[in-house]
Amino acid sequence: MxxxxxxxxxxxxxxxxxxxxxxxxxxxxxxxxxxxxxxxxxxxxxxxxxxxxxxxxxxxxxxxxxxMVTHFKRVSSPGQRIYIASKDITPVLNGRGIAIISTSKGLMSGAMAKSQKLGGELICKIW
Incomplete structure (x- = not known):
């Protein structure tokens, strides 16, 4: 399949x-x-x-x-891509989790993308 x-x-x-x-x-x-x-x-x-x-x-x-990790949430999917600007990246669960973002420089955590001022496709959130 x-x-x-x-x-x-x-x-x-x-x-x-x-x-x-x-x-x-x-x-x-x-x-x-x-x-x-x-x-x-x-x-x-x-x-x-x-x-x-x-x-x-x-x-x-x-x-x-x-x-250490209890939840995985898929945000962007093949049928509905979700994009986020660097200024709109917020901490997941007050910093206890991470967002994984696909940027022009590759996949990285939300905190890393925000510090490098990169936006991109919000793949998932993990906490």
Whole structure:
């Protein structure tokens, strides 16, 4: 079966893995997924991700028994792109979460995009 929105699939798999308290989650390997995982690693929301034969293996961060990340929200979708100017970027959950934005300089967190005065497509929010 062909998957249309691989980013939504990535977020759903991560959410399901966290809900089931898994230490590792297997996700499809795409350039976009690798970039999203790179940003999550930079923001210390995942431990690491590695390439495996079946795709990408993501190690999830837990603080004791509680996950560091509990919610993933897809904002822009293939059918409805959502764009945001740098002046309109606001902190997610008063700074406890991040927004991932696709800018002309690549994918980055909302805080990084705002500091570089870059707007772009608002891919997702994670907290």
């Amino acid at each position: 062909k998957m249309n929105d691989l980013t939504a699939d990535l977020l759903a798999r991560l959410q399901n893995g966290i809900d089931r308290r898994k230490e590792e989650v297997l996700v499809p390997k795409t350039k976009m997924n690798m970039e999203i995982l790179r940003v999550l690693k930079e923001e210390e929301m995942i431990i690491d991700y590695t390439e495996v034969e079946e795709g990408l293996s993501v190690e999830i961060v837990y603080d004791g028994k509680e996950p």
